[in-house]
Amino acid sequence: LAEDAVRAGLVDDLAYDDQLDAKVRPGAKAGVRLKDDDYTKVGAASIGLGGRSRIAVINAYGVINSGRSGIDPLNGAVVGSDTLVEYIRKARKDRSIKAIVLHVDSPGGSTVASDVIWRELVQASTGPGARPLVASMSDLAASGGYYIAMAAPDIVAEPGTLTGSIG
Numbered sequence: 001l002a003e004d005a006v007r008a009g010l011v012d013d014l015a016y017d018d019q020l021d022a023k024v025r026p027g028a029k030a031g032v033r034l035k036d037d038d039y040t041k042v043g044a045a046s047i048g049l050g051g052r053s054r055i056a057v058i059n060a061y062g063v064i065n066s067g068r069s070g071i072d073p074l075n076g077a078v079v080g081s082d083t084l085v086e087y088i089r090k091a092r093k094d095r096s097i098k099a100i101v102l103h104v105d106s107p108g109g110s111t112v113a114s115d116v117i118w119r120e121l122v123q124a125s126t127g128p129g130a131r132p133l134v135a136s137m138s139d140l141a142a143s144g145g146y147y148i149a150m151a152a153p154d155i156v157a158e159p160g161t162l163t164g165s166i167g
Helices: 002-007 036-040 081-093 111-126 144-149
Strands: 054-061 063-065 070-072 076-080 097-106 133-142 154-157 162-164
Touching: 054 076, 054 081, 063 111, 063 144, 076 081, 076 111, 081 097, 081 111, 097 111, 097 144, 111 133, 111 144, 133 144, 144 162
Parallel strands: 054 097, 063 076, 097 133, 133 154, 133 162
Antiparallel strands: 070 076
């Protein structure tokens, strides 16, 4: 929760958009806002992140299905088992990847596709060249979404995460 982030020192303060100008330090120019694109222009080395070790974040957003990830006009985002397995294997082969975070926001889907993804995640965390694996549940991790998260020895969920319901 946002308040927990403040207590943990991850953020300095919290405010709604209409409260921001009142929080500007005296003498500073109010009304100047940074956009998402401004953050992408900052190089990793300029903020001390030039090391060789990395953490892979693999997103599983959408309905789980066999094949490639993409967008289904009727159901929205699709987590393709072929695509996710490809990403997991790529992370396993890359020696600079020191850990894998699986970020799940899925209502589930295909049993077979979920099992294929689960197996590859188990291999990533216990097989040759194993890496630490953490599952992070977003708004929804139900059915197959919950199942693939269970491959991780450690699972992080928000208080409002809807989860469960396998079979």
